[in-house]
Amino acid sequence: MNLLLVEDDAMLAEAICDGICQQGWRIDHALDAGAARSRLVEHAYAAVLLDIGLGTGSGLDVLRYLRGRYDTVPVLILTARGQLSDRIRGLDAGADDYLVKPFQLAELFARVRAVIRRSEGQVVPSYIHAPLVLDPVRRQVTLDNEPVALSVHEYQLLLTLLKRRGHIVTRDELELAIYGHPGGVGSNTVSVFVHQLRRKLGDGLIHTVHGHGYTVKDPA
The missing domain is CATH 1.10.10.10 (Winged helix-like DNA-binding domain superfamily/Winged helix DNA-binding domain)
Known part of the structure; x- marks a missing residue:
């Protein structure tokens, strides 16, 4: 299973990537919205872990880009913005789940498994x-x-x-x-x-x- 992490906090990204690899999963890391779009053009992912507050560009722009090109890959938003309005904005833009920082890696892994299970059960027409x-x-x-x-x-x-x-x-x-x-x-x-x-x-x-x-x- 190959995942994409879009996160501009280098220390947090390293911790997440190390944890993901220990699960036996593969993960690519993008620091900003531009790098994320390039990765998404070149590769197919089982899920995307997406920070909203990127240093350059917005994670929501990446999410809208994904949904605008009919990509149904599950997206789990990771953000320090825990207000209800922020969660609603992310979900309305097409996110599948929302995890507020700080979080435990065990919960992150469980939520990744859950969004992937749900996506596999979606009734999407062939x-x-x-x-x-x-x-x-x-x-x-x-x-x-x-x-x-x-x-x-x-x-x-x-x-x-x-x-x-x-x-x-x-x-x-x-x-x-x-x-x-x-x-x-x-x-x-x-x-x-x-x-x-x-x-x-x-x-x-x-x-x-x-x-x-x-x-x-x-x-x-």
């Missing part, structure tokens, strides 16, 4: 475009009942197209889903990911609408 199935809970794609290995970028692009099936999705919209912002990346980046998906899933799934973007058509 996206089916026979014989292709995308399961957003397991973050798994199968073709003819066989798993297909996709990068995080490829998965996010495919998920966005399937969510908008029957509609044209522009390059800017796809870049926003993949990177959290449109523009600022190589002009052919989306084309490269589309090419890779076609190679893995077949040429008939994703259609180019020249001058506009891409679409997955509704089944006939």
Whole structure:
């Protein structure tokens, strides 16, 4: 199980990471919101441990970024802000649980296990475009009942197209889903990911609408 910790307090982060590793779990650490977004673009995590009061940027911005790109990864907020209004704001932004500092590591581990269990039990619809199935809970794609290995970028692009099936999705919209912002990346980046998906899933799934973007058509 791989976790992401977003925490700008170096001593606290070290203690949490050491404790997580002793549980036999793997953990990555990001010091600020920008580093967290980069990690989330490149990797898939079982859960995110997220401090709100970061030195640069807000943890809530990271949370909104996650939910804005349809990422259902469980998020456990860690913060010294224990007021009811702060808890409500975090939960309304899409957090799954809230733990106020200071806390015992044993409680943190228990809450991590709990949010992951709850996420595995969520009823989230799979996206089916026979014989292709995308399961957003397991973050798994199968073709003819066989798993297909996709990068995080490829998965996010495919998920966005399937969510908008029957509609044209522009390059800017796809870049926003993949990177959290449109523009600022190589002009052919989306084309490269589309090419890779076609190679893995077949040429008939994703259609180019020249001058506009891409679409997955509704089944006939």
